[in-house]
Amino acid sequence: MNTKYVLLTVLSITINVIIYYKLCPSVLQLCEVDTCPICFGTDLCNEIGQNKIVLQYNTFSAFMYNIFSVKNVYFARFYNMTVVLKKLAHNNEFQKLKELKRKDFNELINFLVSDSGDKHFVLCDKNTANSFLRIFSYKSSENLETLLHINIEPLLLEIFSSQHGWCVPKLYGYCGRLVVVQNAGQPLSEIESFNWFDRSYVAYQILQSVNNFTKNHDIFRIYLTDISPDNIAVNQDLQITFIDLENAILKKKVAGGEIHYTEHFDEDLYMYSEKQICESSMSDHNIYSTCRLLLSKKAPWPMMKNGLLHNPPDI
Template sequence: MLYFNNVVRFRKWKVFLILGLFSLALGLKVVLKTLRVTAAQLTDLRKCPACYGLSICGAILNNEIVIRHRGVYATFANLFNAKNVFFGNYAGEKVVLKKLAHTSELYAFDKMLCTDSKLFELCPNNSNKKSVPRAIDFYTQITRELTTDFASDNISNLRLCPITDHMDDLLYNVYANSVVLQILPTEDGWPVPKYYGACGRVIVEEYVGPPLSNYHQEPWIRRAKIASSLLEAAQKFTYRSPHFGFYLTDISPDNIAVDPKDNAKFIDMENIIVVDKRIQQNNRTSDWEELEVNKVDFTCQNCLAFSPVDICSHHFSDHNYYAVCQHLLSRTTSSNAIPGGLLHDIPNDILQQYPNLPTLIEQCAIPSAAHTRIVVGDLLREVLNEIVLENTRQILRH
């Protein structure tokens, strides 16, 4: 009898324990659900018109864009996401939602709006805020921001030089789409993510794929294809536009993503020097028509070294080729994320067939003769494309 009572008592506690654990799990699920960040919560619509636009608000407010939450860690990571970058889904596609600034930077921006007499109308705390402020000279504000003194230490963000006569041409797509990322739309063939729209303080763009640093140990042929796309991007940013040259000043592997077809795309385009190629003769420097060659030799081993003043004083610069070859492809790369460079450990059979390949890589990074970096960089891309094509043919033959 005692044995029977003990068995019953044990089973009761077992049932209570299971019920307790079930209730705890259910409660945790409810709590996590209430803590989950939604796309609508990110918009800060009350801060408009000091925001990026309203083009995708309909999809966000109708819950067509859903933030991805995978487990407890992801929920809390999104809740305390100071970098303000979130991953979600929209119309069956993976997307990225960005506020384009850290929380502290947005706080400082709002504080500036509320303390500047000329911009106070945009202050989020201003109860008399108009929907479209008319007394603010936005054009002058943008011009001042895009032409910050290049001799200063603060050379981050978008900069336009050496003149601003054609700023309207540069910002044409911005006026049409209400966000700076549209200066170089992917629809026009630029290696950047597709832009879906903006709502308040958040923009929605295509999720390209993993960062470049994830491909450090991928098969060499795959890395060669990615390297070719990086060199193609350097060529496009430098020459593709007849009106402007775009020079990347932050080329970290974390700012580059790789799509499923092994094409590299630049996902952080905040830091660019834009050179207006159409300036009058009286505004040109004596060496304007000459190619600017990046010869800057800073002692900092992990820095992307360049001179904004030199880039802005020339019609063209080899800066983009320098940035790609020296800081991403070469064995002398400064990036800790891809030690030895993206093209490390070239297979022996490829070396036998293309013995000049290592020389091309290093000459693109640090050329032994002036004005050869771009020529070598384009030749390197041709060789890489030939190697990738031949590898594809071999696979098809077998």
Template structure:
């Protein structure tokens, strides 16, 4: 009896094994193209890979010649298409070479995941022809991105307000700045829309609506001292920025002296973006360890992800005087228990002159004990030396900056914390 059962199970196993092998062969035959394609290399001269074939529904063409003539090459794994599934953010590291300058490291971004880019195409198609699928290169001409023809003089707030965080509350002064500094045109320097070609105008507006990060980098360039990565150019749906260095997260367990200096720089960035001579307040809505990087040579902290930044024109606020425009605004502490969460009102950020949001974001999400990231807590200033703990001043200032107990306490705490870290940094150098 037992032998008979063993024979039956043996036959069943062989049968199932045979069916599995047959199914695997059928699946492979049906998916031969995609299977082989997964072992192909990513090529920056491939128009489809960089989506140059979708222009003018793309982000620019100023660097296409560099892409096509081999001046840009992928580093290591970026070349292999089979590994793309690991690259959810569509960010690649590459080498860019100039004949006289030699090679340097750059970062290539698609500005969104494959799904987000597909959703963008569907939205363009639905607005143009009422269907989710279409020829995007033709449909773009039937959307609002092409309605601003060559006769339109200015890009005005009523056209783009609310398209993205950058223009959630735009002023004419901000829009003129964006157009004037648009790097994807040979005639940059003019704020007149009619000086842009039709394709350039559509690329500008599509970028503004989908992911305005390149426009932030161009409008507030690092060459003028703004703490952002430098924009280099674009080809299709691939934009190039300079490589800054390792992400801030890599310095979470750096020596105390290094972390003190980085914390001071972060508060300096908060101050610069909040109060500057241009009277533009740039509020960081997404603050995490992955959105900042540190230069390997100068140790300078730079913002490398600028998709979610609101720009409020303080001059316009002073001119229009909306309700409570001159009342200091304190951001509400929110211990949500999740990584990198912030509590804010976009409408308030756009209507007040004095706002503590950037100090709040830096203190809560990066510096204080409330900062949580990748399973860690304690922030960048965790585990201070014994003498610092005994003094108690650092802990008190961090607490008041993140979770103030008195009115306008964060404003004062952020200023004192910045000065305190500067002194500590000087003492340990």
């Protein structure tokens, strides 16, 4: 066999292997477990080490996300389930965490209610923060503090668990820097052309769900502050799931007090008051925001044009 041909073949195979491992890392590589204990948890590391979770490339979106690490989100299969792997922090964020001094319980409460100006998630007061933290007393301080600093959403998926009927993705667990959650379907915007009766069924579920977020938890009320078609998924059976809880306000339930009704501004302007929501015993924020941003014919850009309930049939 021609030596030049052999060398070219070997070189080609080597390059392909390098490209594969660079562009198509294993799930275990994505976990970067060497960063532990500065990580989210380890309860899924055995399954990942045994290749029970495998990246999928069977759709265009999965291929693009998995190859180019779009938003640090990856699509995979876990046994017979489709799942989403979320890598919730960048290297520089983890480096900053390593340099932080560990906080005691009271310091964590003060951190959670501090006004840093860039928080996506708000706990209204120390009473709320205290009750929130005590739920996670079983977690290691390293795992808990990392989630509190990087992304609080997985903790909310434990409080508002899908196993208890909440319309949120099922949380399967953690390994290193990965969180594994249910793949709940396509974005709400993808059903824009569905018939009106299917869309009205989806709208009913959304309204019912946000009302439950306001009223049905035993301890808390959660108010979503980034309600948009991109943050709600719809599966093949038209069942909805809220896939972003990171942007929210959490308030502990209190007896009595005033109910807050959102002030309606000009049609092109959507605003809400975090202060008024937190100071009230209950707010209409979830219902108002859903109607204003998703259902209204005058929903502002970049929401769905003419709202989810556009073009109703003549009856």
